[in-house]
Amino acid sequence: MGRIPEETVTEVLAATDIVDLIGSYFPLKRSGSGFKCNCPFHNEKTPSFNISPVYQNYKCFGCGESGNAIGFLMNHENLPFIDAVKKLAQRANIQIIEDAYDPESDKRRRKISRLKEINNFSARYFHKQLMESPDAQHARDYMRSRGFSKDTATKWLIGWAPKNSREFFHTLKSEGFNGREILNAGLGGLRDKDNPRSGLWSKWYDQLTFPIYNDVGDVVGFSARILREDDKRGKYINTSDTVLFNKSSLLFGLGKARKAMGKKKFALICEGQLDTIVMHEAGFENTVAGLGTAFTEQHARILKRYTDHVTICYDGDSAGRIAAGKAFDHLTANGLTIKLVDMPDGHDPDSYLQEFGTEKLQELIEQARDFFDVKLDQEIAHTNLNSASERAKLLQDLASSVAKMADPLLQDATIQIMATRLRLGADEFRQIVSNAKAVAEKQAFFENRRASAQEPVEAKTESTPIDSTIAYLCHLCLKSKVATESLCEQLESLYEPLQETAGGALLQLILARKPDTDSPAAVQAFLTTLPEADQLALSRTFTDAPTADPIKEVTESVTLLLATHFQKKEATIRAQLADPSLPSDQMFPLVEEIKQLQEFLKNLDSRFIR
Ligand code: ZN
Numbered sequence: 001m002g003r004i005p006e007e008t009v010t011e012v013l014a015a016t017d018i019v020d021l022i023g024s025y026f027p028l029k030r031s032g033s034g035f036k037c038n039c040p041f042h043n044e045k046t047p048s049f050n051i052s053p054v055y056q057n058y059k060c061f062g063c064g065e066s067g068n069a070i071g072f073l074m075n076h077e078n079l080p081f082i083d084a085v086k087k088l089a090q091r092a093n094i095q096i097i098e099d100a101y102d103p104e105s106d107k108r109r110r111k112i113s114r115l116k117e118i119n120n121f122s123a124r125y126f127h128k129q130l131m132e133s134p135d136a137q138h139a140r141d142y143m144r145s146r147g148f149s150k151d152t153a154t155k156w157l158i159g160w161a162p163k164n165s166r167e168f169f170h171t172l173k174s175e176g177f178n179g180r181e182i183l184n185a186g187l188g189g190l191r192d193k194d195n196p197r198s199g200l201w202s203k204w205y206d207q208l209t210f211p212i213y214n215d216v217g218d219v220v221g222f223s224a225r226i227l228r229e230d231d232k233r234g235k236y237i238n239t240s241d242t243v244l245f246n247k248s249s250l251l252f253g254l255g256k257a258r259k260a261m262g263k264k265k266f267a268l269i270c271e272g273q274l275d276t277i278v279m280h281e282a283g284f285e286n287t288v289a290g291l292g293t294a295f296t297e298q299h300a301r302i303l304k305r306y307t308d309h310v311t312i313c314y315d316g317d318s319a320g321r322i323a324a325g326k327a328f329d330h331l332t333a334n335g336l337t338i339k340l341v342d343m344p345d346g347h348d349p350d351s352y353l354q355e356f357g358t359e360k361l362q363e364l365i366e367q368a369r370d371f372f373d374v375k376l377d378q379e380i381a382h383t384n385l386n387s388a389s390e391r392a393k394l395l396q397d398l399a400s401s402v403a404k405m406a407d408p409l410l411q412d413a414t415i416q417i418m419a420t421r422l423r424l425g426a427d428e429f430r431q432i433v434s435n436a437k438a439v440a441e442k443q444a445f446f447e448n449r450r451a452s453a454q455e456p457v458e459a460k461t462e463s464t465p466i467d468s469t470i471a472y473l474c475h476l477c478l479k480s481k482v483a484t485e486s487l488c489e490q491l492e493s494l495y496e497p498l499q500e501t502a503g504g505a506l507l508q509l510i511l512a513r514k515p516d517t518d519s520p521a522a523v524q525a526f527l528t529t530l531p532e533a534d535q536l537a538l539s540r541t542f543t544d545a546p547t548a549d550p551i552k553e554v555t556e557s558v559t560l561l562l563a564t565h566f567q568k569k570e571a572t573i574r575a576q577l578a579d580p581s582l583p584s585d586q587m588f589p590l591v592e593e594i595k596q597l598q599e600f601l602k603n604l605d606s607r608f609i610r
Helices: 006-015 018-023 069-077 081-091 103-132 134-145 150-155 165-174 179-184 254-264 273-281 297-306 318-333 349-366 371-382 388-402 408-421 426-454 468-477 481-489 491-500 504-513 520-528 532-539 550-577 584-602
Strands: 029-031 034-037 049-052 057-060 099-101 159-161 207-213 219-226 236-238 267-270 287-290 309-312 337-340
Touching: 006 069, 006 081, 018 034, 018 049, 018 057, 018 069, 069 081, 103 134, 103 150, 103 159, 103 165, 103 179, 103 207, 103 219, 134 207, 165 179, 219 273, 254 287, 254 297, 267 273, 267 297, 273 287, 273 349, 297 318, 309 318, 318 337, 318 371, 318 388, 337 371, 371 388, 371 408, 388 408, 388 426, 408 426, 426 468, 468 481, 468 504, 468 532, 468 550, 481 491, 481 504, 481 550, 491 504, 491 550, 504 532, 520 532, 550 584
Parallel strands: 267 287, 267 309, 309 337
Antiparallel strands: 029 034, 034 049, 049 057, 159 207, 207 219, 219 236
């Protein structure tokens, strides 16, 4: 495998229309002399991703990504240059003749293509088992009981994983795949994580398997449904994350639903793979599902590329209602409008279809109403509003969903309507929503931090290490004058913790310089004066979310900082005391210090003591 000559690249680009290419992934809107869509590379609500037919390039005014057709494919499908060119060449029917050899990109390319091969092969293997194996009779019976025809099984490449995984591994190996490839593809795991010679085990046994495809139709992993009700592993099992497979960013059925979503101008989401297939077969081809049952933030973002409207069609039971609420939270935060199908108690899309037929389901979907409208009906039916605790819980629950709505006008209208229905003052409910928002913001802040700490760091500069509480305090002080002042007043008691906690110096610098928090430009300008490593530490923690109660946030964070610092100190002293070689004259001051520390910690809010 080698290098593609420049003339060929030019030829491929000349034969490719970038509008056509990007338009095959996302619906485009005309805009002046070009086209627009929501940027696939960052999260946005109004399209700033521009495609120029004249210059044959794209540019996002939000995140700055830009490039030509090759760059788009490399970015969007995570392909190496050579594969992106080949793919375009294939579209344009151009033969590629490669020269010279590049071992590094070749190795990476080969690894990825082997992973796709092994997944594609396994999908066909499982499918053959389902169709032919004498041991799969119960699986075929189950399929039939759910109304699946052979054609459906073939169209979706549904399969059955044999009870004996050794057979599966044996077949893979006889096809030339090795143990490492089986591991990398998430098809097997080591019996003993630390011992590469311990042999492989498989989580795929005696389940129905559903291949999961990426955007371009390669099998990248599996979702499997257990067949025995006594199986304790959860209804659905997914491939663990691999280079190709990330369950929170793949939607089941998307490849088949994409066109219909564009045509019908909305997406239907249901809970599981089986429901999705049943829906497609009944003609609801705009249906997708999250993998497993969880619908994530990333799923919502992906959907937003294709449509602005979603109708949730989940099971009519309490688990379905809870799951719908979670899906709503992610969808509304991404600016989608959401309707909810009022599925009768005890039904799911599949059972409803079986009992009432396609037309009735069509009606039910057409009658889908605004999410909160239906949710209120459902919740009120399942809540005893005379019980103060049940009522409070319901209010909390509703408020936390309303708090996530991205559109402020819609949010306020919803607050008014719900307050009326709940026989509450609008201001009272608005306050509950605002409290829920503060709690969610804090959670999101720490989740972001955790996620970014796990992200592979590609930047050349290492970020300044920063403790999460300090990071949160920095964030507060760059947001709110009140927070800065309140923290400055307590600075004396924080001298030692700030000296000894990661990022403390950075926080002190912010407090010394006090950038004008009323002016975002001033804050940005202050940030640019910092060394790159400090900027990096802050950029990961900085969000635009306002803070509901800065003083309370500062007080709690300071308490947590003090508690953590002095508990760590206590632990260090205890470790010194445990050293048998410690001379006794040094022991007594240490014991005395521990006593003082304990006295100090006793006075702190006990919620922050571990
Ligand atoms: Zn962008």
